[in-house]
Amino acid sequence: MKPHTSFLPHQALEKVLHGVTPLAVEEVTLERALYRVLAEPLDARLQDPRFNKSAVDGIGIRGDDDSPVFEVTAEIAAGDGTAHRLQRGQAVRIMTGAPVPPEVSRVIKLENCSFDGSCARVVQPERISNIAMQGENIRVGQPLLSPRRLQPPDIGVLASQGYRTLLVHRKPRVAVIATGDEIYPADAELPPAGIYDSNSHQLSAFARDAYADVTNLGIVGDSPDRIRAALREAVSAHDVVMLSGGVSMGDLDFVPEALSEIGAETVFHGLAMKPGRPTLYAVLHDAVRVSRIFGLPGNPISTAVQFELLVRPLIWALEGATYVPREAWLPLPDGYRRANAERHEFRPGVYRDGSVVPLAYKGSGHISVLAEATLFFAIEPGVHSVEPGSKVHVRFIR
The missing domain is CATH 3.40.980.10 (MoaB/Mog-like domain)
Structure with missing residues (x-):
């Protein structure tokens, strides 16, 4: 038949x-989760930042202190504690990502300061705080990731939140x-x-x-x-x-x-x-x-x-995901003609300078053309010809 x-x-x-x-759900470690499809929405477990932290390398000073010269009393690196008390006229040297002591409400960038031993002079005052505030990016319990195919940045976000295993399809x-x-x-x-x-x-x-x-x-x-x-x-x-x-x-x-x-x-x-x-x-x-x-x-x-x-x-x-092909409508500079317009036809081509360039194509057995093609362009049923410069529907394959 x-x-x-x-x-x-x-x-x-x-x-x-x-x-x-x-398909069914299974548990995988975070190390094996790349490109797997997350089976459930995930919420934030931690605030980001977890604490007030410096966004720059600089000196941390009190908000009520307009002194031009400060005594640097301590140095705080990322991972250090915040048990530093500041009096007026004092500052702490602080690194990017380091926790900010409670009294510090401004960080002046190093490049806007000059130093003489333990003394720091502000040569270019700044109006912004240069402090990333606790929870300004993510709050505990807020939606973190919806079910999706996990990409490298997703893995990083999940790692930062302490996720070790995930449910995937x-x-x-x-x-x-x-x-x-x-x-x-x-x-x-x-x-x-x-x-x-x-x-x-x-x-x-x-x-x-x-x-x-x-x-x-x-x-x-x-x-x-x-x-x-x-x-x-x-x-x-x-x-x-x-x-x-x-x-x-x-x-x-x-x-x-x-x-x-x-x-x-x-x-x-x-x-x-x-x-x-x-x-x-x-x-x-x-x-x-x-x-x-x-x-x-x-x-x-x-x-x-x-x-x-x-x-x-x-x-x-x-696998629980929706495939969204990369598609576009692009001009076909030289146009296209065919004798039989009964079927929906796909032909190989390449993308060049914003347009579709058809490849020399000798039929469906012409396997080597696949190594060159970056797209297929479509001619719909009933269409005998595409005028030069008219747009055709394109599906990218690489």
């Missing part, structure tokens, strides 16, 4: 994300399977009509880039038995399964039948887009997990486009 091609990319994504809930487990009798591993000697397996490696790398735990189950050829066996192995332990090849209309395209035989329900098979028209998406429910399965075309540009449009957002959603 010919795959239907009724779904546009945004409609397919809606189907993929429908009913998806985040489990990483999605992704399995990758390559079909095709023409596909060979890198250590094999290629026959005249053979090609090395690139899709499983590319898809594995994409999935790791989406922060998933990935298992590459290798090459299963065009054997229905091996495809079924690999699928059963994949769904037994993985949340997402990606197969490359075997989903079109040829005599050796066994993936749709194999999915049916293991009990998976096909949600869609065929998209109104180029490249990636034969793309298939199925779901398998069992007592332990829900496995979401993508049958992707065998051509590398097709797999790359479909991963970006459909698989990456799903992986993020399973």
Whole structure:
């Protein structure tokens, strides 16, 4: 049966994300929390600053003391106590980050002072206090971080608040399977009509880039038995399964039948887009997990486009995050024309001087173009031509 091609990319994504809930929660140490998705909002445990502290290197003086010359009675560094009493005419030399004694209400920067032994003269008075006040940045109990994918600054904030462990969502487990009798591993000697397996490696790398735990189950050829066996192995332990090849209309395209035989329900098979028209998406429910399965075309540009449009957002959603692609509308200086405008088309290009420059592109098997491309630009259905200088929708991939 010919795959239907009724779904546009945004409609397919809606189907993929429908009913998806985040995976289970687990505890990790702060050292292992980078790029994990926080499962709960966190509040501040400490005030920041914890105490009144100097924002500069300088001399600390009383607020009611306008003397031009001061006797420096002590030196306070970061980490020291504040047990220093000041009389009029006295000052303390104080370092950035050091706690400010109770009597000190102003810190004069070192560069605005001159020194002669233990005497300090203010040569440039200052109106600001140069003191960071206790709790001016963060108060105990105020919201600190909402659930999100944790970035390096988030780790620093949490460390400053004394967090040692965090609750995060489990990483999605992704399995990758390559079909095709023409596909060979890198250590094999290629026959005249053979090609090395690139899709499983590319898809594995994409999935790791989406922060998933990935298992590459290798090459299963065009054997229905091996495809079924690999699928059963994949769904037994993985949340997402990606197969490359075997989903079109040829005599050796066994993936749709194999999915049916293991009990998976096909949600869609065929998209109104180029490249990636034969793309298939199925779901398998069992007592332990829900496995979401993508049958992707065998051509590398097709797999790359479909991963970006459909698989990456799903992986993020399973981890409790929303993937927001980097998109823009940018001018296409030389325009674009095509004869067939039935499908939503994505073409590789680069960003240059505020515009889109299409790359020389010989179709969805042109794998080397992916090493150059920084974006895909889209031409919507029904659009036969884009006039020079008109803007097109762009999705950045690096």
